[in-house]
Amino acid sequence: MKNISIIGGGIGGLTTALCFEKLGIEYTLYEKVNKLKTVGAGIWLSPNALQVLEWINPSLLHSIQRSGNSFNKILLTNHKLQPIRDSSQDFVKDMFGYTTLAIHRGVLQKILYSFINNKANIQLNKGFESYFQNSDHSYTINFHDQSTQITNVIIGADGINSKVRQQIFPKSKLRYSGQTCWRGVADFELDNNLVSAGFTLWGKKLQFGVSKLENGKTYWFAVMLSEPNLQENRETVKTKLIELFSQHHPIVTTLIQNTSANKIIRGDLSDLEWMNKWHTNTICLIGDAAHAMTPDLGQGGAQAMEDAFYLSNLIHQSNAFDVAFNNFYNLRKTKVKKLVEQSRLTSKMAITNKPLELLRNIILKYSPEKVLQKQMIETYTIDKTICGV
Numbered sequence: 172m173k174n175i176s177i178i179g180g181g182i183g184g185l186t187t188a189l190c191f192e193k194l195g196i197e198y199t200l201y202e203k204v205n206k207l208k209t210v211g212a213g214i215w216l217s218p219n220a221l222q223v224l225e226w227i228n229p230s231l232l233h234s235i236q237r238s239g240n241s242f243n244k245i246l247l248t249n250h251k252l253q254p255i256r257d258s259s260q261d262f263v264k265d266m267f268g269y270t271t272l273a274i275h276r277g278v279l280q281k282i283l284y285s286f287i288n289n290k291a292n293i294q295l296n297k298g299f300e301s302y303f304q305n306s307d308h309s310y311t312i313n314f315h316d317q318s319t320q321i322t323n324v325i326i327g328a329d330g331i332n333s334k335v336r337q338q339i340f341p342k343s344k345l346r347y348s349g350q351t352c353w354r355g356v357a358d359f360e361l362d363n364n365l366v367s368a369g370f371t372l373w374g375k376k377l378q379f380g381v382s383k384l385e386n387g388k389t390y391w392f393a394v395m396l397s398e399p400n401l402q403e404n405r406e407t408v409k410t411k412l413i414e415l416f417s418q419h420h421p422i423v424t425t426l427i428q429n430t431s432a433n434k435i436i437r438g439d440l441s442d443l444e445w446m447n448k449w450h451t452n453t454i455c456l457i458g459d460a461a462h463a464m465t466p467d468l469g470q471g472g473a474q475a476m477e478d479a480f481y482l483s484n485l486i487h488q489s490n491a492f493d494v495a496f497n498n499f500y501n502l503r504k505t506k507v508k509k510l511v512e513q514s515r516l517t518s519k520m521a522i523t524n525k526p527l528e529l530l531r532n533i534i535l536k537y538s539p540e541k542v543l544q545k546q547m548i549e550t551y552t553i554d555k556t557i558c559g560v
C-alpha cells in the first residue's frame with residue numbers, strides 16, 4: 172500500500188484515520204496545532220455521523236453518547252419560544268437506533284483521538300504549507316516548521332480555508348453568507364422540558380440555537396446579518412448580544428449572562444462554491460475543504476465523517492487512488508450538493524424580513540410531517556453495502 176498523508180486532524184481527518192485503522196490502511200496524519208485542546212463550543216451529531224462512529228467501533232459511539240446529550244425532539248420556535256414546528260425524533264430512534272446528540276466539540280475531538288490505536292501516526296505542530304510533485308509522481312510536502320515529507324497520496328482534510336485546496340484548485344471560492352455567528356457554552360441547566368431538545372428560535376432577523384451538552388452546561392449559538400471580518404470586543408460582547416436579543420424569550424439573555432466572555436467565539440459563516448472535482452491525481456479533498464456548507468442543517472461535520480467512511484472503503488477496494496477518488500466524488504456529489512444548497516436556503520429562511528417571516532412560519536407549520544421525515548431519512552441514511560469489513 173502506498174504512503175498516505177492526511178492533512179488536518181479535525182472531525183474529517185481524525186475520522187479518516189480511524190477508518191483507515193479499521194481497514195488496515197497505513198497513513199500519517201499531520202495537524203497544524205501543537206495540542207488538541209478542549210476548545211470550541213458544541214456540535215450536533217446526527218444519526219448518519221453516529222452510524223459511521225458505530226461502524227468504526229461500537230465503544231467509540233458509546234463513549235460519545237456518554238459524553239453528549241441525545242435529543243428526543245428538534246424544535247423550531249419563534250423568538251418568544253412559541254413552537255413553529257416540533258419534530259419528535261421517535262421515528263428516527265426506531266429507524267436508526269439513536270437520535271441526534273449534542274456534544275462539546277473539543278470533547279468530541281479528544282474522544283476521536285483517544286480511539287486512535289497508533290498515536291505515532293498523528294503528528295501535531297505540522298502545518299501544511301505547500302507541496303511539489305516529484306519526477307516519480309510522489310509529492311514532497313513542505314511544513315511550516317521547514318520540515319518536508321515525501322508521500323504518494325495527500326488527503327486534504329484541512330477545513331474551510333484549506334491550503335491543500337488552494338494549491339490544487341486555486342480558483343475555488345468561498346461565498347460569505349452575509350451572516351456572522353457567536354457560539355458559547357453557558358454554565359446553566361435548562362428546564363426539564365428543554366433538556367432533551369435541540370431548539371432554534373427564529374425571528375426579528377436573528378437566529379438563536381440552544382441544546383444541553385452535559386449536566387450544568389448548555390451550548391448556544393447566535394446569528395445575525397453582518398458585514399464580514401468585523402472584530403469582536405471581549406469587554407462588550409455580552410452586553411451587545413443581550414441588547415441584540417432583548418426582544419427574545421428571556422432564556423436567551425440568561426444563557427448569554429451565564430457564559431464567560433472569554434469563551435464566546437465569533438466567526439463569519441461561509442460556504443464553498445460547488446466544485447466539479449475534489450481530486451487531482453492522487454490528492455483528494457474531504458469535509459469542509461471539499462464542500463463547506465453553512466451550519467444551518469447541522470450537517471457539515473456529519474458529512475465530513477461520511478466522507479471518511481466512504482473514501483476509506485473505496486480506497487480499501489481499489490489499488491488505484493485516482494479511480495477511488497473519482498468514484499468517491501461520483502458517489503457523494505448528489506447528497507452533498509443538495510445539503511450545501513439546502514443549508515444555504517435555510518440560512519436565508521432563518522433570517523428574513525417580516526412578511527416573508529410570516530409566510531415562512533405558515534409553510535413550516537403546515538408542511539406535512541411525512542415530507543420532513545422523508546428529508547431526515549434521506550440525510551441520516553448511509554450505504555453500508557460499501558463496507559469492506
Ligand SMILES: Cc1cc2nc3c(=O)[nH]c(=O)nc-3n(C[C@H](O)[C@H](O)[C@H](O)COP(=O)(O)OP(=O)(O)OC[C@H]3O[C@@H](n4cnc5c(N)ncnc54)[C@H](O)[C@@H]3O)c2cc1C
Nearest residue numbers: 179181182183203215299329330458459466469471472473
Ligand atoms: C457555527 C458553526 C456550527 C456548526 N455546527 C455543526 C453541527 O451542529 N453539526 C455538524 O455536523 N456540523 C456543524 N458545523 C460544521 C462543522 O464544524 C464542519 O463541517 C466540520 O468541522 C468539518 O470538518 P473538517 O474535518 O472538514 O474540518 P475542521 O473540523 O475544521 O478540521 C480541520 C483541521 O485541519 C487543521 N488544519 C487547518 N489547516 C491546516 C494545515 N495547513 N496543516 C495542517 N492542519 C491544518 C485544523 O487545525 C483542524 O484541526 C458547524 C460549523 C459552524 C461554523
